Amino acid sequence: MFVKKLYSLIFIKKGNTVLLGYKTRGLGVGLWNGFGGKVEPGETLLEGASRELKEECNLDAKLNHIGCVTYINNNKNHADVVHIFKSSSFFGEIVESEEMAPIRWFRVDNMPYEKMWPDTSKWLPLIHNEDYFDVTFNVTNEDNRCMRLTLYNNYDEFVKTVTL
Numbered sequence: 001m002f003v004k005k006l007y008s009l010i011f012i013k014k015g016n017t018v019l020l021g022y023k024t025r026g027l028g029v030g031l032w033n034g035f036g037g038k039v040e041p042g043e044t045l046l047e048g049a050s051r052e053l054k055e056e057c058n059l060d061a062k063l064n065h066i067g068c069v070t071y072i073n074n075n076k077n078h079a080d081v082v083h084i085f086k087s088s089s090f091f092g093e094i095v096e097s098e099e100m101a102p103i104r105w106f107r108v109d110n111m112p113y114e115k116m117w118p119d120t121s122k123w124l125p126l127i128h129n130e131d132y133f134d135v136t137f138n139v140t141n142e143d144n145r146c147m148r149l150t151l152y153n154n155y156d157e158f159v160k161t162v163t164l
């Protein structure tokens with residue numbers, strides 16, 4: 001059986017900067033990333049994303065679901081499916097958390113890609129466009145990671161495909 005694990009990942013934007021946190025524990029420890037985590041049973045993707053954003057940096061935001069990045073591992077019959085949200089409309093005071101500290105604004109042209117998850121540089125720039133994106137990596141062979149990218153200009157088509 002093929003098992004999918006769902007995650008949210010949120011990027012808050014202000015002008016030409018993006019808010020990132022430094023992960024202090026668990027998956028991706030020691031890397032900069034947006035905020036997010038596992039979608040819990042009974043939660044919608046949006047509810048999970050809003051909860052993680054609040055837990056990890058104390059912000060509330062009007063979130064737009066704009067992308068989906070899937071990491072398929074055929075050897076383990078497993079896929080991590082990471083749903084990407086963005087927002088330029090956020091409220092509250094940024095507060096560091098046990099899981100994300102420090103938290104910093106990074107200029108769009110100076111993102112710390114070498115200290116982020118591998119492959120992030122291939123899709124993160126897409127958050128600045130108006131299209132919706134669906135990216136799949138096959139991570140079965142670490143030395144042969146291939147990528148398939150589909151862009152949508154229609155939200156309904158995008159969301160239907162990525163939530164199948």
Ligand SMILES: Nc1nc2c([nH]c(=O)n2[C@H]2C[C@H](O)[C@@H](COP(=O)(O)OP(=O)(O)OP(=O)(O)O)O2)c(=O)[nH]1
Nearest residue numbers: 007008009026027028035036037038071080082117
């Ligand atoms: N699993 C996985 N997550 C990834 C990848 N790339 C990437 O940016 N992420 C993101 C998705 C999530 O926002 C985050 C991992 O979630 P997490 O393990 O911290 O989830 P959580 O907060 O629910 O965890 P915890 O409280 O139980 O420790 O990293 C990847 O390749 N695999």
